[in-house]
Amino acid sequence: MFLKSLTHWINKGLELFLVVCLAIMAILVFANVVLRYGFDSGIAVSEELARLLFVWLIFLGAVLATRQHAHIAFNSFLAKRTPTCRKLLVAIxxxxMLVGGVIFVIGGWKQTLINMDNSYPVLGISYAWLYGTAIVFGVGLVLSTILNLWESVTSPTGFPGGDE
Known part of the structure; x- marks a missing residue:
């Protein structure tokens, strides 16, 4: 029960963060377009900040989609298999996905360390904020995958996230 409540609040927090990222991106880009075409000026940080927020939006959105089973799946293929076979296929x-998540964590860590001293020209913040997304994504993917695998193994039908 605690785990279900915790994952619910983490999902809601991620959704809120993604909405805020998208809203800031939309405002920055719209304001920059209006200022450039209407007043021949612009917001200097808007391009870099929008690009950075977009990367965070994509990676955290992928973690959220993994947890919510929103990625493309072959449920019609799984539906024709026995529950034991489903569990085996989901485990494989x-x-x-766990291997991929670990690769992201290791690669992201290395890239973050390499780029720690490099900074964005206008924002002035370290590129570690960009490459750190791979670490956060990898950890989130690993945790989501473990939870999804647990749901699949403990489900009588073998479907992760509930009955199909």
């Missing part, structure tokens, strides 16, 4: 795909 989960193992591959």
């Amino acid at each position: 795909s989960s193992l591959l």
Whole structure:
């Protein structure tokens, strides 16, 4: 029960963060377009900040989609299999996703360390904020995959996230 409540609040927090990122991006880009075409000026930080927010939006959105089972799946293929076979197939795909998540964490960590001293020209913040998304994504993917695998193994039908 605690785990379900915790994941619910983490999902809601991620959704809120994504909405805020998207709103800031939309405002920055719209304001910059109006200022450039209407007043021949612009907001200097808007391009860099919008690009950085877009990267965070994509990676955290992928973590959220993984947890909510919103990625493309072959449920019609799984539906024709026995629950034991479903669990085995979900376990195999989960193992591959875990490997991918670990690769993201390791690669993101290395890139973050390499680019720690480099900074954005206008924003002035470290590029670690860009490459750190890979670490956060990898950890989120690993945790989401473990939870999805647990749901699949404990489900009588073998479907992660509930009955199909």
